Amino acid sequence: MIKLSLTVATIFFVAIALTAQNDIVQDPEARKILDRVSEKTNSHSTIIADFELIIDNRMENIQSSSKGLIKIKGNKYYLESMGSLVYYNGKTMWSFMTDINEVTISEPEGEENNFVDNPALIFNFYNRDFKYRLIGETEQNNIPMYEIDLYPKDLNQPYSSFKLLVKKSNNELYMVRARSKDAIDFTIYIHNLKYNTPLEDVIFEFNTSDYPDIEIIDMRF
Numbered sequence: 001m002i003k004l005s006l007t008v009a010t011i012f013f014v015a016i017a018l019t020a021q022n023d024i025v026q027d028p029e030a031r032k033i034l035d036r037v038s039e040k041t042n043s044h045s046t047i048i049a050d051f052e053l054i055i056d057n058r059m060e061n062i063q064s065s066s067k068g069l070i071k072i073k074g075n076k077y078y079l080e081s082m083g084s085l086v087y088y089n090g091k092t093m094w095s096f097m098t099d100i101n102e103v104t105i106s107e108p109e110g111e112e113n114n115f116v117d118n119p120a121l122i123f124n125f126y127n128r129d130f131k132y133r134l135i136g137e138t139e140q141n142n143i144p145m146y147e148i149d150l151y152p153k154d155l156n157q158p159y160s161s162f163k164l165l166v167k168k169s170n171n172e173l174y175m176v177r178a179r180s181k182d183a184i185d186f187t188i189y190i191h192n193l194k195y196n197t198p199l200e201d202v203i204f205e206f207n208t209s210d211y212p213d214i215e216i217i218d219m220r221f
Helices: 003-007 028-042 119-123
Strands: 046-057 063-073 074-079 084-088 093-097 104-106 130-140 143-152 157-169 172-180 184-194 214-218
Touching: 028 130, 028 143, 028 157, 130 157
Parallel strands: 104 214
Antiparallel strands: 046 063, 046 184, 063 074, 074 084, 084 093, 093 104, 130 143, 143 157, 157 172, 172 184
């Protein structure tokens, strides 16, 4: 599990009392907005986007930020983030640590291949066992947004809730924020979305033969 190698994928917000989650019902207005986001995303053959990741460690009062790039084609993706390059061809994942010339190879399976493991799911992960509600409308950088909160139905999840900002003008996901139960907040801002750019499948595979001195950690066995 790369955690977006990563940790990019571990992004969640707002610590709520667990008992309060049982009183939250599915908000039909939130669902309409989320469906539009998912419909727009799924209508494109490929997606390329820049992103900014902010990690706020409340225990140690430390905040860090980094920028990255993601390319998505179906269930395949390529990710640059925090000194790592991650390749996923739909079956095999390569997580390449450029600074130490090391690659970890794995094959995510079943429920492990979820939003935390697969950032390609960032645009429609809410379909997976979440309750949601529309908080209202807000603005970011003078851009009108919908604000939506999501809560995992499974109270054993390591995250207490998510917050999404969706652009009203084009139904694009702008921000995902989360607070995990280990006192680390994560925020991802999505920028420069591009759709239907031709992407060859070779982009999503890592060729170890191109790096003769690389250290290989194979987790598939």
